[in-house]
Amino acid sequence: MQLRTDRALAPLFAALAIGVAASLAHDARAVGDPVKVGFIGSFASDTGRSTLRGAEIAIEELNAAGGVLGGRMIELVSADTREDVTEGIKAYEYLNESENVDFIVSGSIDDVSLGWFPRMAEYRTPTLDTWTSYIGLIDMVGEEYEKYKMYFMNIACDYALGTLYVDFGKDVLGKQMGWKSTVILQEDTAFGGGVQEFIAEIMEAEAGIKVLDTIVYDTQTVDFAPIYNKAVALEPDFMYLISSVNSQVPSSQYVKLQVPVAMTGINVAALGLDFWNDTGGAGGGISTLSPIPAVGMELDDSSKVFAEKYRAKYGDERPVFPHFNGFNAYHGVKNAFAAAERAGGFAPLDDWVREMENTDVKLYKDGEFWHRYAYFKPGEIEPRTGREFVHNIKFDLTPPYDDGAPSMVVIQWYTDGTAKVVYPPKYASGEFSIPPWLQ
Amino acid sequence: MGRAVNTLLELREVTKRFGGLVALDGLSVHVDSGEFLGLIGPNGAGKTTAFGVLTGEQRPDSGRGYFHGDDVTRMPTHRRVARGIARTYQIPRPFGEMTVLDNVRVAMMPDSVRRLIAERPPEGVDRELLRSVGFGEREAAMYPDQLSMGELRKLELARTLATEPEVLLLDEVFAGLTRGEIAQLSALLVAERRSGMTAIIVSHDLRSLAPLVDRVVVMSFGAVIAEGAFEEVLDNPLVREAYLGQA
Amino acid sequence: MTNILIQGLALSGLYALVAVGFTMIFSVGRVLNLAHGVFLMLGGYAYYTAVQVFGISKGAGIAIAVLAGAAFGILTYTVLVRRLEHNPIAVEISTLILAVVMQALIVVVYTSAPKSMWPIVPGVFRHEGVFVSHNILAAMVLSWIVLGGLVVFVRRTRLGRALRAVSMDRKGAVISGIDPHRMSLATWAISGGLAALAGVFFATYTQLTPGMWVAPLIIAVAVVVVGGIGSIVGSLVVAHLIGFMETVTTTLVAAELRGVFTMVLVIVVLVIVPKGLFGREEL
């Protein structure tokens, strides 16, 4: 039986095969002299752009100083992930298979990093992540060191962020503000779940703050009025928001509704200077935890130089000021190359990993310790948590934070459009405050 | 002409409503084996709905349908077709993207996925069937949109015959045909009648219908208002009123 | 209880506004516009650009957004839909592709960073511990006005009656001298304008992102499918059903199940009552 559609398969397949073959023919390429650095992340998000630009400026500096590894120039190749897991995997493959990069700097978000993680183990390409803070990745490095040792996380993982945040609860929310109860508003994501579990467990025991209820909400929620209503009805001293996806929605509705209870927590939207414009100037009173170096933080000299170059180069293009991961990419790329110089290159991998583990760059501001780029080694136990954080950037969870920078700071947005660090005190330049309508 | 002994297909007390409209109102009608029955009545009398209920395409609100004395009220269409009830449509419904030949071949398919895949289609039978309704090689390769109304009706008839039916339900077989086409189609139906086929024919064209049928049933507002031989039924005042009232 | 009532009403009004243009297009043209969410998104971005970037007044911003939406509706119809109108599936697929293209275009122009907008009507309504923003109340009132106006429009005006005639019986309308293409064009323009207006309210309430077209599309699909595709009144009733269901779920059951219940409702209704709860297919 013949239908209209089922004819002439032979010429079709022949055409198809020839077409594919022809389009593939011009693919042969020689491996050039320059050292190749791959960037993986979203080209359109503030997150991705911060990392990309941090890497760009670091590479410009290295090239201007005469190149690396005996005078070779560095070439940056970028691959867009669109914050999509599959695109991220394709991008990682592209950097390795088509571009043969020597080193990768990543501004990927959590699930994208998780997506290309198995590829990294396969290609064994040295990779520095600057945005993802998922402890699961660090634990994988610890559990299967041989497989994943080429991975370094240049931001304190969420476990460390959470631990320090409890101190903030104790010192500021408890002691300073006199708050005794909270309602947690948690987005329904793995990140939200992880942080919530942690916060709820420790908040009461360590900070003396009672968790009255946890409201888990769908990230696609359009209307937060019922959620705030429900939380307010429980009469907590403050609300604790955990939001990494669509964070503008809960925070802008909080402001627009002038919810009569203070709120703090984690609000990813508020991490960059653009937040003020994005909210149309209605972000006053919002505070959030931020990895460092955060917006609103006073900078050391080397970071200041970076920030100035950034401003000069990108002007008013978003993000107008690099997010924390921009700094971490800038310093991270330089440190990775320093390790490569010591090891004689990025290969053999073991040598580079060893030298990367030996990295210890301390930054000082006005003669005082400010930030440190070093990494936890296998077997090294972090004293406060009593666990390993293999290849996570070294952080310090106990004041005065001399062994590493604190894992995070709390930044506060004021009604005049400025943002300042309010915790920990050593880094603070402003005061924790509540929104104007509550004062 | 005397009535045959065994009833082949029958509706008993069938009622069918569409929203507020009563399409069939306690309709009882039957056709005997070997009989050609004419089903007539003004527009909206419920003839097409009656076909729908007979083939299972429409489910009655009450009443029952019987085939060979078995209750088939809840039997799905394809099983009724397999048991020997086949119909044509008032507006022909060919498979538009298939040739005439392939249209007939679909109707000849066995109702089994395994057999459809594993068995080779029977050779020659399809073309033979097309020849029997007057289609040659040229028409076999044509697509439905290239056919005249008369050819479409013949295709419909060929498709019903391909299911090897015991009873044909023919809906408005002569509508839209030229005189010549009507004559051709009538000849085909006469041949079927001679070979012992059973049929119910719906038609507005009473003149063409008259020589084909043994008996007529007249419907109005979903119920039978008269039945019998052609001439006596047409003299029935109720029938005249139904038609004239309609006109 | 009062809070559920007030918040449910407010959210439902917004949902009705989001869905109404979608209903109209299906009703008149028998096609689903899967780029409906994009119309909303464009409205939102147009308003944002006019008001928050160029500092034009809010009223002018709304007018610009509505005009942009209507223009895009006309463009979509003439360039894309008109060629494929005989094949509803092709229209659905091409509008889906269009949506994805427009999303990419927005990313290029505005980046993927979310933006939030000033409320059109600032202020908060408070009553016994219940709080609702004036903005969403305005959206609710507006949706009633728009929907009421639309009912009057299709029943009373010449153009409206012509649209209604096309939606009931396309062939019959053609015979009586109505040009169905012009009617479709009018519908796409109206629908685009209304969607852009809804988009301004939707975006001022949530946020502007290039991916924001999906959520309103899902809402429109849910409202329209459950209500019975093409029925304005049905859409209005079901927007309230879904709005209240979400509010009740969020307040009394579990906030994370909000979306799950809506999807279950859509599936159950489509499987059991395929024509929707108010299964008419005319305006």
Next chain:
Amino acid sequence: MPLARPLLGWLAFAVVMCLVPVFVSTGTVRILVFANFLAIFAMSWDVISGRTGYISFGHPFLIGIAGYTTAMLTYHLDTPLWLSIPAGVFATLVGGTLFLLPALRIRGTYFALVTLAFMELMYQLTQVIAPKVTGGTRGLSGIPTIVSGAIPNYYLTFGLVFAIGLGLWFVLRTRIGAALAALRMDEGAVAASGLSTIRLKLFAFMTSAAVAGIGGAFYVHYLGSIAPRGLFDINFLFTILVAALLGGSSTVAGPILGAYFLTFLLEYLRPYLPGPERYVIYGMIALVVYVLEPRGLHAILRTGARRLAPLLARRRIAP
């Protein structure tokens, strides 16, 4: 029936594709692996939607069921792949019967929307129900792979494409293919021809689900990770749908053609437009091709071949 010519086409296809890794870089081979997966998904989509006219907007749902089943089995329970992959495919068959439920009553637009709701629901459920098991929003990473390296994966996936494609072609060129096409044209007339429409739909849905399941399971073991946002996503659905339609629906070669075309279009734009502009151009090309020829590249090539054939023949005759 002339069998030789199409079979020759398949053979040529296989030979060329087997030789491809010899001539191209591994980067291109990696791209081809994704093209192969997309081809499998597009073929699966076409069995339901192209053949029977039941437009599925929920295909990621079917793919995701298999993917998640095998991912969770191997990740949490260390189930061997020879057991977990069939388990995944079986789970997809169950999911496929869920599609049949609405298809008993509705078709066209309504059916598309129900399946879309299935996909949305699945996206919500992976996050709400037992995120510890499904990995929640982040998904699962570190799922075992079958083979490693570009070339082994290429041969594995091309083997799947070839086996599935040839299998589908052999089955669908029999009378079942015509029966499904008839179903697309007029379901009532199919029943009136004495065929059970439910049985035909069940066959099409199960075949499609099985292909989607095989594709989904192997896909996850190729990626080594699974996450709901990349899977139960309108953009993923869009790619599958456009691959099948752009290539030419209701054929076997079409979806394969469409998948290769789309994947390469996107990858070849990368060096020139690394950023988000790429997706604008990519989408525009897809849109223009679709609007100009809804029957797809398959039809374009075929018309081209038909016009070209006499010219070539004449040339051969001429000295």
